[in-house]
Amino acid sequence: MVRPVKPRFVRGPPWIDYFKPRGIPLSALDDVVLNVEELEAIRLKDLEGLEQEECANKMKISRGTFQRILSSAKKKIADALVNGKAIRVEGGNYKMPARGRGMGFGSGAGGPPAVCVCPACGNQQPKVAGLPCSQMKCNKCGSFMMRGG
Numbered sequence: 001m002v003r004p005v006k007p008r009f010v011r012g013p014p015w016i017d018y019f020k021p022r023g024i025p026l027s028a029l030d031d032v033v034l035n036v037e038e039l040e041a042i043r044l045k046d047l048e049g050l051e052q053e054e055c056a057n058k059m060k061i062s063r064g065t066f067q068r069i070l071s072s073a074k075k076k077i078a079d080a081l082v083n084g085k086a087i088r089v090e091g092g093n094y095k096m097p098a099r100g101r102g103m104g105f106g107s108g109a110g111g112p113p114a115v116c117v118c119p120a121c122g123n124q125q126p127k128v129a130g131l132p133c134s135q136m137k138c139n140k141c142g143s144f145m146m147r148g149g
């Protein structure tokens with residue numbers, strides 16, 4: 001028996017991003033779109049069992065707004081369960097840490113990604129951690145570089 005792939009269920013976006021009834025091809029499914037705030041509202045209130053006020057505080061929104069987001073989320077989830085729709089999670093107005101892009105973040109004091117600039121020809125190269133630009137040679141012309149920014 002082939003087991004269906006389980007949705008990823010991790011804390012913090014992207015959680016699951018698509019949830020669908022088994023055995024129905026995507027092309028035949030309607031879906032509801034749940035935004036990330038709505039998912040977070042459900043998680044805090046119904047999964048973690050927090051009071052509405054605590055949830056609102058955690059999301060840094062007013063209780064009224066929290067209530068509205070939660071009702072909207074429940075309505076969408078009910079629609080999906082009762083009518084056999086898929087749930088897509090996307091969008092919404094939320095804050096999350098920037099995602100890495102596979103390059104990692106340089107060690108050091110933070111700030112924008114560092115580059116070194118060649119004063120002679122204008123060539124730019126990514127700064128190498130631990131190596132000052134002034135000791136790095138330009139790949140094109142061999143001059144010592146300077147810190148760009």
Ligand SMILES: [Zn+2]
Pocket residue numbers: 118119120121122123138139140141142143
């Ligand atoms: Zn150069």
